[in-house]
Amino acid sequence: MVATETAGTADQPGESGRAGRPSHPVLRARRLTRHFKVGGTFGRRTLHAVDDVDLVIGEREIVALVGESGSGKSTVARLLALLYPVTAGDIEFRGQPVASLRSRRRKLDYRRRVQMVFQDPFSSLSPVYPISHGLLRALILHRPELSRTARREEAERLLELVGLTPAREMLQKYPYELSGGQRQRVGFAAALACRPEVILADEPVSMLDVSIRIGLLNLMAELRERAGVSFLYITHDLASARYVADRMMVMYAGHVVESGPSEEVLTAPRHPYTQLLLAAAPDPWAPLGEAAEGDYGEPPKVVDPGEGCRFRPRCPLAVSACENITPRLTELGPGHSAACHVAADPALR
Amino acid sequence: MAAPLPSLPESAMWSVPADEPLLEVSDLVVEYASDEPVRAVDKVSLRVGRGEFVGIVGESGCGKSTLLYAISSLLTSPARVVSGSVTFKGHQMTSLTEDELRQIRWRDLSVVMQSAMNALNPVLTIGAQLRDAMAAHEKVSPARLRERSEDVLRLVGIDPIHLRSYPHQLSGGMRQRAMIAMALVFKPDLVIMDEPTSALDVVAQRSLILRVKQLQREIGFAVLFVTHDMSLVSHLSDRLAIMYAGQIAELGPTREVFSNPRHPYSQGLLQAFPSIRGPRRPLTGIPGSPPDLRRPPTGCRFHPRCGQVMEVCSRDEPRVHQVGDTDLVRCHLYEAEA
Numbered sequence: 001m002v003a004t005e006t007a008g009t010a011d012q013p014g015e016s017g018r019a020g021r022p023s024h025p026v027l028r029a030r031r032l033t034r035h036f037k038v039g040g041t042f043g044r045r046t047l048h049a050v051d052d053v054d055l056v057i058g059e060r061e062i063v064a065l066v067g068e069s070g071s072g073k074s075t076v077a078r079l080l081a082l083l084y085p086v087t088a089g090d091i092e093f094r095g096q097p098v099a100s101l102r103s104r105r106r107k108l109d110y111r112r113r114v115q116m117v118f119q120d121p122f123s124s125l126s127p128v129y130p131i132s133h134g135l136l137r138a139l140i141l142h143r144p145e146l147s148r149t150a151r152r153e154e155a156e157r158l159l160e161l162v163g164l165t166p167a168r169e170m171l172q173k174y175p176y177e178l179s180g181g182q183r184q185r186v187g188f189a190a191a192l193a194c195r196p197e198v199i200l201a202d203e204p205v206s207m208l209d210v211s212i213r214i215g216l217l218n219l220m221a222e223l224r225e226r227a228g229v230s231f232l233y234i235t236h237d238l239a240s241a242r243y244v245a246d247r248m249m250v251m252y253a254g255h256v257v258e259s260g261p262s263e264e265v266l267t268a269p270r271h272p273y274t275q276l277l278l279a280a281a282p283d284p285w286a287p288l289g290e291a292a293e294g295d296y297g298e299p300p301k302v303v304d305p306g307e308g309c310r311f312r313p314r315c316p317l318a319v320s321a322c323e324n325i326t327p328r329l330t331e332l333g334p335g336h337s338a339a340c341h342v343a344a345d346p347a348l349r
Numbered sequence: 350m351a352a353p354l355p356s357l358p359e360s361a362m363w364s365v366p367a368d369e370p371l372l373e374v375s376d377l378v379v380e381y382a383s384d385e386p387v388r389a390v391d392k393v394s395l396r397v398g399r400g401e402f403v404g405i406v407g408e409s410g411c412g413k414s415t416l417l418y419a420i421s422s423l424l425t426s427p428a429r430v431v432s433g434s435v436t437f438k439g440h441q442m443t444s445l446t447e448d449e450l451r452q453i454r455w456r457d458l459s460v461v462m463q464s465a466m467n468a469l470n471p472v473l474t475i476g477a478q479l480r481d482a483m484a485a486h487e488k489v490s491p492a493r494l495r496e497r498s499e500d501v502l503r504l505v506g507i508d509p510i511h512l513r514s515y516p517h518q519l520s521g522g523m524r525q526r527a528m529i530a531m532a533l534v535f536k537p538d539l540v541i542m543d544e545p546t547s548a549l550d551v552v553a554q555r556s557l558i559l560r561v562k563q564l565q566r567e568i569g570f571a572v573l574f575v576t577h578d579m580s581l582v583s584h585l586s587d588r589l590a591i592m593y594a595g596q597i598a599e600l601g602p603t604r605e606v607f608s609n610p611r612h613p614y615s616q617g618l619l620q621a622f623p624s625i626r627g628p629r630r631p632l633t634g635i636p637g638s639p640p641d642l643r644r645p646p647t648g649c650r651f652h653p654r655c656g657q658v659m660e661v662c663s664r665d666e667p668r669v670h671q672v673g674d675t676d677l678v679r680c681h682l683y684e685a686e687a
Contacts, residue, residue: 068550069521179638180409209408210577211621214634236550243623243632266625280555281625284583284607298520298553 024095026230027080027114027198029055032089034075038303048302049075051254052089054329055232057198060224062231064241064262066277067251070301073234076251077200080232081116082107112142115191119203121183125175131186132171135159138193158189161226162219181212188219192227199223202234217244238281242266247335250274253302253310256329260336270338273311309341317342317349369439371538371571372397372420377433379412379419382426385643389415391595392433397539397571402562404586404603405575406618408639412595413575414463417541420573421460422450438538456486459532463544468528469516475502475527476512483534501530505560522553529561533568540565541573546581558585579618583607588676591615594640594650601675611678613655649681657682 032053039045050072057063067073078084080091082098091098093110101107118124125134135155139146146154152171159167162185175183184204191199201220205213221244223229235241241248242262249259250273258271269275300310309315309322319342327339342348372395379390389412397403407413418424420435422442435442437458445453454460462468470478479498483489489497499509505526516524525545532540542561546554562585565572576582582589582603589603591614599612610616617635637654640646646653652662661681670683 068552181638209639210579211408211618211635212638214621214623214632215636217623218631218634238551239623239625242625242629263629276552278625280552282551282555282578282580282583283625284580285624286626298522 025056025058025092026061026094027055027057027232028092029053029076029080030090030092032076032079032091033087034072034079034084035087045303048254048305050079051302053251053254053256055080055249055256057230057232060228060230061247062220062224062233062245064233064235064245064248065251066235066238066241066248068236068277070253071251072254072302073251074202077116077202077232077234080198081114081200082111083116112194113196114198114200115194115196117184117187117191117199117201117204120207121180121187122175122207124187125183127175130172130174131159131178134186134190135171135193138190142194155189155193158192159186161192161223162186162189163215164189179212180208181215184208184216185219188216188223192223192229196229198230198232200232200234203236204233205240206236213240214243220244238266238277239283250277253300253305255310255326255339257311257340258336258338259329260333264333264336268333268336270332270336270343271311271340272315272317272342274338276314309339319348321348370396371399371401371438372573373434373436374416374420375434375436377416377419377435378431379415379424379428380431381428383643387642388431388645389428389595389642390419393592393595393597395590395597395600397573399538400565400569400571401588402565402572402574402586404582404589405573405592406577406579406582406589407575407592408577410639410642411592412642413592414543416592417460417543417573417575421454421458421541423460455482455532455537456535457537458539458541459535459537461528461532461540461542461545464548469524471516474513474515475519479512479531479534482531486535497534501534502527504533504564505530522549522557525549525557526560529557529564533564533570536568537570539571539573541575543575544577545574547576547578554581561585580622591618594645595642596650596679597677598651598679599675600677605674609673609675611672611675611683612651612680613657613682614651617654617656649679 032050032055034050036047036049037044038047053076065073065076075084079086093114098110101110132155135158136151139151139154155171156167159170164170164182164185178186205216208216217240220231220233224231233241233245245262247260248262248265249256250271251257252273258265258269258274265274266278269278302310307326308324309327312318312322315322321341325341327341329337329339330344331337332343374393374395377390377393378388381387381389393416405413405416415428419430422445424430430443437453476498480494483494483497498512502509502511507523507526507530511519519527529545546557549557558581561572574582574586586603588601589606590600591598591606591612593614599606599615606615607619610619620632621634623632635654640650648663648665649667652658655662659681667679667681669677669679672678672683
């Protein structure tokens with residue numbers, strides 16, 4: 001059983017084990033911000049990819065980060081994976097600030113525990129090596145205590161865990177011999193090889209066929225149970241977020257505009273953007289409404305934004321306060337928050 | 350609302366009797382030649398009437414794009430039509446010369462490709478590309494060219510100011526709308542669309558499909574719309590064809606396919622995507638993955654993944670049946686009823 005094995009990470013220096021503290025967040029980010037410089041020497045401007053994002057991922061929790069392209073959701077994942085340095089804000093892993101991890105060994109340890117699975121299974125595997133290559137390398141690097149035969153057995157066990165059987169044969173295969181769904185399972189197996197506590201899955205199913213997707217979503221739910229992993233599931237698809245996630249956060253133009261329990265957010269969306277996304281999701285069993293005239297679904301480029309709500313040019317409810325005061329995420333129900341002046345104070349409407 | 354399209358001289362159009370289908374594909378077989386030929390389209394028959402919206406749904410590698418290429422005579426080696434026919438407005442598409450095809454393409458039949466990012470020339474303005482397309486098909490005065498370019502851009506909701514924009518200055522959604530504008534400059538009878546919205550966000554996707562549907566109703570062209578996302582066409586198409594491994598598994602009125610899916614594959618597809626409404630229930634998807642078309646399974650091509658598989662399924666190829674309002678189901682389950 002995997003869960004008992006991963007509990008062994010408690011002997012790492014400065015870390016508490018996962019057992020006994022279920023309410024303690026595994027990963028927490030406060031006011032996470034990432035800006036990028038754009039333009040040349042004279043036209044230097046700042047792109048605000050992520051601004052003031054607060055995020056908590058609990059033990060064995062699946063949190064969905066929903067947003068359209070350019071909303072900053074992938075940047076959040078990359079910040080959490082330490083692929084980009086933060087512009088401002090801090091990340092804590094099991095109560096310890098990640099910024100305080102000075103030594104290379106401690107940083108490596110964090111990277112092992114917080115793994116990433118990428119969107120494109122067609123380009124994330126090296127075409128010239130069999131599947132075993134990437135898996136065994138991860139095992140050599142992160143679990144040097146394993147012997148050669150133990151590594152092979154572990155690699156087979158991981159493939160079985162992600163549903164790639166017969167594992168022994170699968171190990172010998174090259175990426176071109178596998179379908180997209182199978183390749184994405186290899187991606188999950190490689191992440192699991194490091195015995196992570198959190199997997200940041202960046203649109204893991206969006207490149208896959210419809211009939212395959214649900215299998216991967218089910219795999220995430222299963223790995224949460226069997227391997228005790230928490231997930232940040234990044235997606236643009238509200239329906240799949242609802243299917244697997246306990247909580248969801250909706251991003252727009254670098255801000256989190258709404259967050260709460262999945263069902264709650266979808267049945268009673270408070271932010272007008274969430275309402276727009278919900279109305280636009282194709283649903284064969286719902287009547288097709290009319291699109292708002294002139295709204296072509298273009299999210300803004302967030303270059304040198306001033307104060308004010310970033311959704312206001314598209315918002316049907318915009319009031320004067322939206323022009324110059326950036327709405328903050330405010331709790332409007334149990335665990336359910338939205339960053340909207342009108343939602344917070346319906347009298348404005 | 351958008352301006353109406355300028356009409357073309359009547360002589361430019363080929364007339365077709367009203368009762369005849371605009372497009373008729375019968376028993377079309379397309380193969381990719383290699384040591385082991387890949388039969389990407391296998392005995393596909395399909396009719397599209399005037400002004401009709403037909404959706405084709407299937408997973409990657411099911412042959413849906415190859416089918417579109419065959420219909421528009423855009424196949425290049427090693428792909429070739431082995432047998433069957435494509436009749437468009439009374440003309441045998443497969444026997445036309447390159448010159449004759451050029452007359453039809455864009456004017457009577459236009460194609461919107463999947464990726465707008467690659468389909469537009471990055472070093473020419475949108476206006477120049479529209480101009481090229483029009484100039485290739487008829488002699489028009491510059492003023493008239495400009496006027497018509499502005500009209501079609503307005504039609505798809507782009508400010509004509511963007512005639513002077515380069516593709517990189519437009520967002521993905523705008524580029525895709527510009528592609529649709531280009532397809533509409535000659536007011537064609539049939540517009541073929543290959544996953545036109547797959548690169549777009551949900552809100553942009555919805556805005557685009559609503560616009561396409563509206564234009565189709567107003568201008569009256571027929572659409573053949575290929576997608577992998579069944580829910581996307583649910584409100585768009587009049588009829589829906591579900592393709593699997595090069596064959597049409599099921600074909601019928603869209604509403605019927607959604608409310609009474611007959612083929613186990615269609616049933617599986619409808620069970621494969623979660624909904625944002627209603628009770629949350631565990632879904633299974635369809636086990637396994639689509640077959641390798643170099644070595645398709647014997648008998649029914651879906652049988653290795655089918656939950657209702659019978660002994661006969663791995664042995665005999667199923668025949669097509671008409672069941673209820675569904676025009677065509679390729680499945681042994683309906684053998685007894687027939």
